Amino acid sequence: MEKSLNWREFIITRLIQTSGYSAIVFVALIFFFLLREGIPTLGEVKLSNLLSARWYPIENYFGILPLITGSLVVTIGAMLIAFPLGIGTAVYISEIAPRWMREILKPLVELLGGLPSVVLGFLGILLVSPFLRVFLDLPTGLTAFTGSLLLGGIAVPTIVSVAEDALDAVPRSYREGAWALGATRWQTIWRVTLPAAKSGVLTAVMLGVGRAIGETMTVMMVTGNAPVLAIKLGSWFSPVRTMTATIAAEMGEVANGSVHYHTLFFIGMVLFLISLGVNIAASSVVFRAKKRAERILS
Amino acid sequence: MKSIAKLFTLNRHLTERIGFTAITLMAMVTVLPIVGTVIYILIQGAPAISLEFITGFPRDGMREGGILPAIIGTLYLALGTAIFSVPLGIAAAIYLSEYASDTPLTRTIRIAIINLAGIPSVVYGLFGLGLFVLFLNFGTSILAASLTLSIMTLPVIISTAEEALRAVPQSFRTVSISLGATRWQTIRRIVLKEALPGILTGVILGLNRAVGETAPILFTGAAFFLPRLPGSPFDATMALPYHLFVISTQVPEMPIKIQYGTALVLLAFVLTMNLIATVIRSRARARRQW
Numbered sequence: 001m002e003k004s005l006n007w008r009e010f011i012i013t014r015l016i017q018t019s020g021y022s023a024i025v026f027v028a029l030i031f032f033f034l035l036r037e038g039i040p041t042l043g044e045v046k047l048s049n050l051l052s053a054r055w056y057p058i059e060n061y062f063g064i065l066p067l068i069t070g071s072l073v074v075t076i077g078a079m080l081i082a083f084p085l086g087i088g089t090a091v092y093i094s095e096i097a098p099r100w101m102r103e104i105l106k107p108l109v110e111l112l113g114g115l116p117s118v119v120l121g122f123l124g125i126l127l128v129s130p131f132l133r134v135f136l137d138l139p140t141g142l143t144a145f146t147g148s149l150l151l152g153g154i155a156v157p158t159i160v161s162v163a164e165d166a167l168d169a170v171p172r173s174y175r176e177g178a179w180a181l182g183a184t185r186w187q188t189i190w191r192v193t194l195p196a197a198k199s200g201v202l203t204a205v206m207l208g209v210g211r212a213i214g215e216t217m218t219v220m221m222v223t224g225n226a227p228v229l230a231i232k233l234g235s236w237f238s239p240v241r242t243m244t245a246t247i248a249a250e251m252g253e254v255a256n257g258s259v260h261y262h263t264l265f266f267i268g269m270v271l272f273l274i275s276l277g278v279n280i281a282a283s284s285v286v287f288r289a290k291k292r293a294e295r296i297l298s
Numbered sequence: 299m300k301s302i303a304k305l306f307t308l309n310r311h312l313t314e315r316i317g318f319t320a321i322t323l324m325a326m327v328t329v330l331p332i333v334g335t336v337i338y339i340l341i342q343g344a345p346a347i348s349l350e351f352i353t354g355f356p357r358d359g360m361r362e363g364g365i366l367p368a369i370i371g372t373l374y375l376a377l378g379t380a381i382f383s384v385p386l387g388i389a390a391a392i393y394l395s396e397y398a399s400d401t402p403l404t405r406t407i408r409i410a411i412i413n414l415a416g417i418p419s420v421v422y423g424l425f426g427l428g429l430f431v432l433f434l435n436f437g438t439s440i441l442a443a444s445l446t447l448s449i450m451t452l453p454v455i456i457s458t459a460e461e462a463l464r465a466v467p468q469s470f471r472t473v474s475i476s477l478g479a480t481r482w483q484t485i486r487r488i489v490l491k492e493a494l495p496g497i498l499t500g501v502i503l504g505l506n507r508a509v510g511e512t513a514p515i516l517f518t519g520a521a522f523f524l525p526r527l528p529g530s531p532f533d534a535t536m537a538l539p540y541h542l543f544v545i546s547t548q549v550p551e552m553p554i555k556i557q558y559g560t561a562l563v564l565l566a567f568v569l570t571m572n573l574i575a576t577v578i579r580s581r582a583r584a585r586r587q588w
Contacts, residue, residue, distance in 0.1 A: 008482070016393045118510070119539075119542065153331065186318065216419055217539075248420050252516065275416045275418060279413045
């Protein structure tokens with residue numbers, strides 16, 4: 001009896017431990033398979049071709065610059081929308097809203113985070129893009145701006161929840177101190193609470209960027225899918241094509257192991273590295289902030 | 299300029315009122331479109347919903363008939379994802395909350411989890427194609443798609459489950475251990491039992507994400523159109539989000555009614571799961587005595 005109990009305990013502990021390590025294994029596996037299928041591109045496509053401004057795989061033009069600028073333009077636009085709205089909503093929920101309002105808003109924002117991106121893309125095609133075409137008098141409503149608008153909506157819940165956690169974590173005594181000195185609640189928010197939550201807010205924004213740059217279905221459906229270099233201000237109101245949309249749109253039609261196939265994996269690798277960079281930067285901000293807080297408190 | 303600044307410092311209560319109004323408006327701008335979207339799809343989609351729509355097969359190039367194969371396919375994918383990600387995710391959470399100490403390895407695990415959560419969904423699709431579909435030779439199948447979705451879901455389940463486990467007071471564990479229970483007995487009978495509602499919430503939210511995703515299943519298991527239901531885990535399947543994508547972009551002259559109907563069914567899935575998660579969480583919070 002004793003013996004079998006020990007054995008079971010041992011096996012279960014090992015199983016749990018192995019599961020604990022699984023996250024590392026998966027990240028490594030993902031990176032390995034992207035490398036395995038993506039790296040051959042560097043041998044098959046000349047670097048001058050790969051870094052050119054022409055993406056036309058049928059005639060062996062594999063310039064990824066239009067795709068990168070497409071992703072950038074859409075993401076920057078999305079952040080211009082999502083940053084103020086996200087931080088504003090987080091401040092409202094955590095600092096201003098009465099309790100009952102908070103109980104309504106928090107699940108609603110969570111709900112937005114859970115809305116399938118394909119549903120947003122669907123509404124983008126049917127409602128947002130026709131509206132923008134007429135309202136802004138454009139030749140087509142499927143533009144980078146349309147993508148930014150919807151992508152902003154997708155990035156907002158991420159920003160709100162992380163920023164709100166950060167604001168919540170600011171000790172109440174900070175606020176009380178400011179009020180006692182005669183500051184209004186508004187002054188307290190801007191000069192005390194937000195600065196104290198700065199690192200959390202920064203993390204929120206970075207995770208929002210990560211969410212926006214990686215979004216696929218919505219941008220594929222509403223940005224018009226035109227792989228042209230987007231470097232002028234007007235590009236925002238013309239069709240573009242992002243890295244994610246390119247992979248999603250073309251992977252279904254390529255032959256396994258072809259140059260095109262490898263190049264799409266190469267783009268996936270670039271996306272993976274971008275998200276890795278963004279997330280490591282975001283989490284190191286949090287770690288540093290935690291350490292500083294510990295130092296101050298001890 | 300100076301006088302304006304002076305006006306504002308003098309009238310800081312006015313500033314506060316203006317500021318609060320602006321922030322409140324911003325929150326409304328964020329939230330109202332969400333409510334609007336949901337209501338709009340409910341109104342537009344409701345006329346399409348009928349018994350035939352829910353239980354019938356698509357006919358006439360998907361322009362007529364129902365969406366049964368897409369609904370069943372999504373259920374299969376959710377089930378398949380749950381089979382892999384729930385045990386693994388909970389076990390990983392138990393490791394992080396009950397066994398792991400703050401070592402560099404543990405920190406690496408945490409960074410890995412954060413990164414898994416941030417990897418773009420289409421990159422998961424590529425990975426699934428490379429590993430499950432081609433390397434392991436599962437083909438474009440429910441199995442390959444479920445495995446891909448499982449890994450994508452894992453970080454959500456791990457982090458919410460870990461949070462739930464950590465919320466169980468340390469004294470519960472101390473008492474159980476001091477009564478002679480082993481570590482695993484303590485975890486299974488005390489900690490897991492107390493953390494169950496929180497874990498369940500995490501599982502539902504994770505699966506919710508899996509149900510709504512399209513990009514990871516694009517090249518791992520989604521079928522454009524199937525005249526029958528998938529018969530084994532090695533068959534490809536139709537799925538609601540992919541079906542909505544197909545009928546709203548790939549099929550010309552698609553009746554708008556069927557598009558909104560499909561969006562409504564997908565939304566109903568997501569809303570129901572969200573609601574269940576919210577209810578479980580708030581009931582558990584109300585009942586909690588520690």
